[in-house]
Amino acid sequence: MKHLSLKDTTIHLIYMDETEDTIQVDFVILKPDTISSLEVYDSVINFRVQLDKIISSKFSTSLAGLSDNFKFKPFFKENYPISIKCRCCDHEIFPTLSFRRVLPLPSGVLDKSEFFCHDHSDSVTKASLSPSAEDCFYGNFYILLQPTNANSLNILHCERCLSWLGTFSNKILKLWDCSTVLSDEKQFETLEIAYRQFRQTISYVASTSFFGSIKIVVESRVEENETNYLLLWIVDNDLACFVNAEIDDGKPVSLMQKCVSKVLYLFQGQKTTMVESWMKNINVTTIDVAKQMLLSALSNLNAINKMLPPQSRQTNNMYLSYLDPIL
Numbered sequence: 001m002k003h004l005s006l007k008d009t010t011i012h013l014i015y016m017d018e019t020e021d022t023i024q025v026d027f028v029i030l031k032p033d034t035i036s037s038l039e040v041y042d043s044v045i046n047f048r049v050q051l052d053k054i055i056s057s058k059f060s061t062s063l064a065g066l067s068d069n070f071k072f073k074p075f076f077k078e079n080y081p082i083s084i085k086c087r088c089c090d091h092e093i094f095p096t097l098s099f100r101r102v103l104p105l106p107s108g109v110l111d112k113s114e115f116f117c118h119d120h121s122d123s124v125t126k127a128s129l130s131p132s133a134e135d136c137f138y139g140n141f142y143i144l145l146q147p148t149n150a151n152s153l154n155i156l157h158c159e160r161c162l163s164w165l166g167t168f169s170n171k172i173l174k175l176w177d178c179s180t181v182l183s184d185e186k187q188f189e190t191l192e193i194a195y196r197q198f199r200q201t202i203s204y205v206a207s208t209s210f211f212g213s214i215k216i217v218v219e220s221r222v223e224e225n226e227t228n229y230l231l232l233w234i235v236d237n238d239l240a241c242f243v244n245a246e247i248d249d250g251k252p253v254s255l256m257q258k259c260v261s262k263v264l265y266l267f268q269g270q271k272t273t274m275v276e277s278w279m280k281n282i283n284v285t286t287i288d289v290a291k292q293m294l295l296s297a298l299s300n301l302n303a304i305n306k307m308l309p310p311q312s313r314q315t316n317n318m319y320l321s322y323l324d325p326i327l
Contacts, residue, residue, distance in 0.1 A: 006032040006049065013045070025242060027257050029053040039309055046309045072141050075182045078102050087181045087193075091160035094147060100134040105144070130172050140204070141177045141197045142166070142290070154224050164291040167221050176290035195296035198289060199323060205285050206237055206261070217278050217286040220294040229268040229275045230294060233318065236262040241322065264318035265301050300324065 003014040008030060011023040034050035076082045078101060084094045106129075130144070131137045137144040156165045156173060166175040178194035206214050214237070218230040239262050242255040268275050278284045289297075301321040305313050313320055 004035070004038070004045070004047070006030045006035065008032075023255060025255050027242070027255075041310070044307060044309075072138065072177065073104070074102065074136065074138050074143055074177075076102065076136075082182055084175065085181050086158040086161060086163055086165060087179055088163040089158060089161040090181075091158055093156075093158065093165065093180065097145075099136040099145075101131075102136045102138070105129060105137050105139040130170070140201055140287075141293075143175050143177075145173055145175070146171060147173055154221065164222065166290075176292070178290050178292045194290065194292035195300060198293040198297045201287060201289060201293070202232065202234075202261075202323060205287060206234055209285070215278060215281070215284040217275065217284060218289055218294060218297070219286065220289050220291050222291045222294070226269075227271065228291075228294060229271065230297065231266045231268065231275065231278055231318070233264040234261050234323075235264060239322070258324075261323040263301070263321055263323055264316060265321055266318045267298055 002016050002018075003012075005012045009025050009028070011025065011030070013021040013023070015021075029052040031050040031052045034048075036048045038047040039045075076099075079098055081096050081098045083092050083096060085092050129137065131146055133146050133148065135145070154168050156168065156175070157163065158165055163179065165179045166173055168174075178197055202216065205216055214234040216232040216234070218232055219227055221227045239260050241258050241260045243258055266274075279286055301319070301323075304324065305319050305321045308320060
């Protein structure tokens with residue numbers, strides 16, 4: 001970069017090849033003489049500047065607001081025949097299914113022992129959150145069912161493309177919405193829906209927390225004997241961030257204000273001492289997600305981390321990033 005200048009709501013850049021960019025910031029008034037900590041590396045320009053005035057503080061998107069659309073309900077009804085397909089290749093996993101009951105489960109972030117008001121051990125039918133062969137229970141972006149052709153392994157893969165679909169536990173199959181699609185349901189790109197559902201899950205956990213900073217253990221059984229973990233520490237849940245709205249060559253770049261969450265994160269391929277320590281802490285929430293949700297979350301967190309100045313990418317032995325919408 002050859003030159004950088006500020007004027008009120010405009011950032012003007014001149015590069016070494018004499019090309020120029022003009023970035024329009026419509027939400028604040030900048031103080032031109034307060035630029036500090038200017039760094040240029042690769043295609044990233046990083047600097048600090050003081051604000052003279054905030055014109056608008058209205059966030060166009062808020063992570064906390066995502067919880068408003070969190071409720072998930074499968075696209076089928078009782079005694080209505082459906083098929084379940086692989087979202088990746090459209091292969092039919094279960095051609096024809098029909099359930100007598102389709103019921104919601106308590107939230108995955110709640111203690112299931114608190115779902116009942118008293119002890120059911122002396123009841124004729126013991127209370128259970130496991131579905132029978134005629135039931136389909138659903139939770140946070142997954143369904144539980146008991147197929148007649150239960151897999152002897154712990155992981156269900158698509159027979160055609162070998163995509164990860166879900167997990168077995170005591171013959172109960174947990175199928176995730178981001179890995180499967182129901183008959184007549186509208187299709188979405190797998191990683192797109194996986195990351196959106198990951199964000200909504202984290203948003204829901206954050207909205208039910210009483211703490212300013214929120215620690216979450218995200219776990220996913222990705223193979224028969226392999227469980228991956230993502231330690232997520234939300235240190236600030238509401239930060240203003242300016243991002244590109246649309247880029248039109250030759251015209252000023254318009255920025256859009258969004259609300260993001262500042263997070264520290266660390267991926268662990270197995271249950272380490274650090275993971276066990278977090279899981280034993282009563283103030284830490286542990287959630288289970290699909291393999292695709294975990295992979296898409298890591299991809300986005302790493303991409304944003306690489307945008308930061310190298311000396312700012314790590315702190316407290318964890319990596320710094322933001323839960324978008326940023327990219």
